[in-house]
Amino acid sequence: MTLRREAFLDQVKERGDYKDVQEADRAARVVLALLGAHLVGGVRAELAARLPEAFSLILLNPLQSAEPLSPERFVRATAAWIEGATEATAAWDVSAVLSTAADAAGDALMQQILLQLPAGYDLLFGRPQRT
Template sequence: MTLRSEAFLDEVKERGEYGSRPEAQRAARVVLALLGAHLVGEVRAGLAARLPEDFALILLNPLQSAEPLSSERFVRATAAWIEGATEQTAAWDVSAVLSTVADAAGDELLAQILLQLPAGYDLLFGHPQPI
């Protein structure tokens, strides 16, 4: 079941404690564009199917990444794409968006997503994995 765009953004807005929906939308667009570059095949398509259409399109047409970014570099890349962001605010943005994505994905798909990502992303999604 896909979330409606407003419901998805309201969830990101609440988790990120943003003052407005456009702020939440900006964070969601950047984080999903970067995330899309790291996911492939059925996993990316499966996640896209659970997101609102406008965000699914961002995930499916990602920013290009020459290599998988570590979780730390993912946060730094997010900061670079959001005007006025610092690494601290970008970490907050990433967490707000990816924890919302994790809820939309569900446990089974999230496990598949994490298998495609470098170590450390479990924390960004708000789902620490046992070591």
């Protein structure tokens, strides 16, 4: 089931403790654009289908990445794309957006998503895995 844009942004806003929906929207756009560069094929398409249309389009037309970024570099890249962000605030942004996306994805799809990403992304999604 696809989340409505307002519901998705309300969750991101609450988790990110943003002062308004515009801040949540900006974080969601950057984080999902970066995430889209790391996912391929059916997994990316399936996650996109569960997100509001505006965000699914961003996920399907991602920022280009030459190589998969480690979780730390993903946070740094997020900080670079959000004006005035620090690594600490970017980590907050990433967590707010990816945990909301993880809820939309569900457990089975999250397992497939995490298989496509470098180790450590489970924590960014708020879904720590047993090792």
